[in-house]
Amino acid sequence: MNAKYKQKDILTAIMLFFILRPSILMVIPHMYTVFNVVLLGGLIMMFFRNHKHVKHNKLFLSFTVLESFILLITIINSGYYQGAVNKMTETLLLICLICSYENDMFRFIKITYHELEILIYLNLITLILVPEGLVHIQIDDYWYGTANQWVIGVPNTFIYWLFPMAVISILLTYLDYKNKVRYFASMLAVIGTEIINGSGTGKIMIILYIAIIFLPLIKRFISTRSILIASAFAFITIVITRSYEILAPIIQNFLHKEMTLTNRVYIWDNVLREIAEKPIIGNGLLTGDDMIQRIGMFLGVLHGGSTHAHCHYLQILFEGGFIGFALFVNIYILLIKRTSKIRDSKAVRAVVVGLLVFSIGAVVEVFDYATMYLVFMLVYFAPEISRIEQTVTAVQFAVPTGHKNRTMPYKER
Secondary structure (H helix, E strand, C coil): CCHHHHHHHHHHHHHHHHHHCCHHHHHCCCHHHHHHHHHHHHHHHHHHHCHHHHCCCHHHHHHHHHHHHHHHHHHHCCCCHHHHHHHHHHHHHHHHHHHCCCCCHHHHHHHHHHHHHHHHHHHHHHHHHCCCCCEEEECCCCCCCEEEEECCECHHHCHHHHHHHHHHHHHHHCCCHHHHHHHHHHHHHHHHHHHHHCCHHHHHHHHHHHHHHHCHHHHCCCCHHHHHHHHHHHHHHHHHCCCCHHHHHHHHHHCCCCCCCCCHHHHHHHHHHHHHHCCCCCCCCCCHHHHHHHHCEECCEECCCCCCCCCHHHHHHHHHHHHHHHHHHHHHHHHHHHHCCCCCCHHHHHHHHHHHHHHHHCCCCCCCCHHHHHHHHHHHCHHHHHHHHHHHHHHHHHCCCCCCCCCCCCCCC
């Protein structure tokens, strides 16, 4: 590896560490502010370093318009503008990083995998050895009280690291044959974490992702277009019409939840009421405490779990109205165009299925985090991923059987 690439990879690894933001570090005083300052500086630096790659990237432009619009509405409504800036910074910085590897996507995927691998295994080890939690933290919103936290956070937030790890692990099994065992081990670590102490949504998402990847009768029908249709159907069926009785065995027996989906239906009613008051431009981003005051009153009690809409699509509508939602849907349309001509690529299918599972999980949870949007970015670069897979396949079949390098990975530049 020459000095140029070594310097670039080290800088990327550092920026990824701050984007991944291990929650255990946030208990250190002022660390949250330090991370935000570094991320903002990193975005400015990486944008100017990679402006040739970034300025023509439609995904970067689309997210910039969406996040800037929500930031503008947040400022107009005197909302949580610091949070809006941080959210925009993390997402755009991650896109800048991946754009800089546009011609060497395998290298970026491996760097991201290595960082996630370290965090996931450390979290799993501490989860086993210290089941009561490494630290007991006071959630920012005092309604929540205290919570047990491990390396990557509390159990409800594990999925923000586990899901991208699952997608990247399966993706690499198609791009780096000789290390398949390592990638499947990572998947086992993801599954083990969810089994030991994961959220209901996290368990369903991981199970669904694995099922679709390995069931041939399902995976052949997966495309970005079908994802848009499926997520729209799930959103209307579950959130709007509440016609999800067929899911009762899963909700009650597997997840051990009530049919109100842990009171989500009451929160959704309140969010829909708020959306109706500002349907065009929305309310902007609010703090958790402000959200509780706006949407947390139901059954005669103010509920502390109402810090967000518990539905990604409703959250977008709440923050940005129909304009913000249209900008978000536009990103899906962009991804459809990027993948429409790709056929018979197992590697691309791995990330497209990831987008499908994200879209279904987003019906009952908010995933407005850069780590979760990484799936969108991988789908956007599906043409590059497909070319890597073709190179790997060509190399595999070109080398005589029995040759020690028969399953060599994509050659790093």
